[in-house]
Amino acid sequence: MAIKIAVLTGGGDCPGLNGAIKWVTKTALDPLLVRDRSVKFEVLGIMEGWKGLVEVDPDDPKSCAEHLCPLDEEKVRTWDRYGGTNLGTSRTNPFNPKNDRSDKLMENIKKLGIDVVVAIGGEDTLGVAYKLYKRGVKTVGIPKTIDGDLVGTEYSLGFDSAVNIIMEEIDRLRTTAGSHNRVFVVETMGRHAGWLALEGGECSGAYIIVIPEYPFDIDRICELLMERKGREIQYSIVVVSEGAKLGGKKEFYKDEKVDDFGHRSLGGIASFISDKIQEKTGFESRYVVLSHLQRGGSPSARDRLMARWFGIAAVDMILNDDYGRMVSYSHGEITSVPLKEVVNNLRLVEIDKYYDTTRYNGKRSIL
Numbered sequence: 409m410a411i412k413i414a415v416l417t418g419g420g421d422c423p424g425l426n427g428a429i430k431w432v433t434k435t436a437l438d439p440l441l442v443r444d445r446s447v448k449f450e451v452l453g454i455m456e457g458w459k460g461l462v463e464v465d466p467d468d469p470k471s472c473a474e475h476l477c478p479l480d481e482e483k484v485r486t487w488d489r490y491g492g493t494n495l496g497t498s499r500t501n502p503f504n505p506k507n508d509r510s511d512k513l514m515e516n517i518k519k520l521g522i523d524v525v526v527a528i529g530g531e532d533t534l535g536v537a538y539k540l541y542k543r544g545v546k547t548v549g550i551p552k553t554i555d556g557d558l559v560g561t562e563y564s565l566g567f568d569s570a571v572n573i574i575m576e577e578i579d580r581l582r583t584t585a586g587s588h589n590r591v592f593v594v595e596t597m598g599r600h601a602g603w604l605a606l607e608g609g610e611c612s613g614a615y616i617i618v619i620p621e622y623p624f625d626i627d628r629i630c631e632l633l634m635e636r637k638g639r640e641i642q643y644s645i646v647v648v649s650e651g652a653k654l655g656g657k658k659e660f661y662k663d664e665k666v667d668d669f670g671h672r673s674l675g676g677i678a679s680f681i682s683d684k685i686q687e688k689t690g691f692e693s694r695y696v697v698l699s700h701l702q703r704g705g706s707p708s709a710r711d712r713l714m715a716r717w718f719g720i721a722a723v724d725m726i727l728n729d730d731y732g733r734m735v736s737y738s739h740g741e742i743t744s745v746p747l748k749e750v751v752n753n754l755r756l757v758e759i760d761k762y763y764d765t766t767r768y769n770g771k772r773s774i775l
């Protein structure tokens with residue numbers, strides 16, 4: 409009997425997800441490996457993350473066709489070139505205390521004959537995988553988050569593509585910012601962690617970078633900009649994470665709505681900073697919210713490679729009966745960590761190590 413692997417993607421989409429699905433499938437079904445191994449696999453894609461697995465009615469063929477997607481090598485052959493997720497995604501939380509559907513989830517896993525669940529996602533998605541594992545389901549996690557805030561791994565899918573997009577967009581902004589002699593405030597994603605703003609800002613040479621880990625002072629931003637007045641420099645780029653906060657204040661939220669995991673949508677910080685700069689310095693200022701552009705398009709070389717390595721490692725873990733763990737990249741190697749260490753935790757920018765609190769930018773010395 410074949411071991412049935414269910415694979416799903418949860419949370420925000422990003423480039424690299426399709427590659428991970430492809431490599432889980434290809435590795436599990438590889439004819440040469442099948443010949444050498446004593447086990448056989450079957451791979452079942454689940455549509456829209458946990459939502460698909462909760463909502464599917466295993467007794468109804470129509471429902472199965474809607475929520476399930478049997479995968480084979482032919483089907484996933486070209487997937488690694490494309491962004492997004494061909495399996496779809498959702499922010500469904502089956503363990504939401506206000507609408508607990510975990511029993512249904514357990515029942516469906518059993519009815520569908522699923523032996524292992526490979527969950528590709530961030531802290532929320534992997535948190536569900538961990539809860540399932542505690543209830544006896546064999547689970548393996550693959551790290552994905554453009555925010556880069558997952559602990560237990562030095563790389564999560566989507567991050568590199570997003571940093572490249574930030575860099576390209578800032579390169580583009582420079583010509584218009586320079587022509588008009590303007591300050592441009594660029595808002596990146598990054599709810600709790602400032603990795604995207606920091607690394608995106610650093611590789612594009614931003615003058616100021618504002619991150620959630622270090623609450624900012626608007627007067628200091630203006631002071632830094634004023635230092636440029638009268639100099640040859642005609643414009644400035646300020647990069648800010650969506651989750652950055654004014655000293656003593658909370659994040660800027662779009663509205664009151666909360667998702668299934670209790671998160672509210674962030675937004676508004678770039679326009680706030682831009683207005684204040686114009687008001688306090690007299691520099692003409694504009695802002696750009698990069699928003700979901702950072703999750704769009706095709707995966708970078710690094711995301712394609714990491715997706716491949718992560719997908720292969722996930723199947724190796726299944727062969728080793730290594731469950732309740734997440735594939736991880738650490739010190740240049742692919743390894744794994746217990747999901748228990750990944751959930752309810754965040755990998756944040758270490759201010760002392762990486763951030764210059766005087767210049768509001770990346771550090772220029774590691775001493």
Ligand code: F6P
Binds near residue numbers: 553597599
């Ligand atoms: O996946 C995390 C993230 O990229 C956050 O940085 C951002 O706040 C959130 O997704 C926005 O996601 P959406 O609008 O797609 O729900």
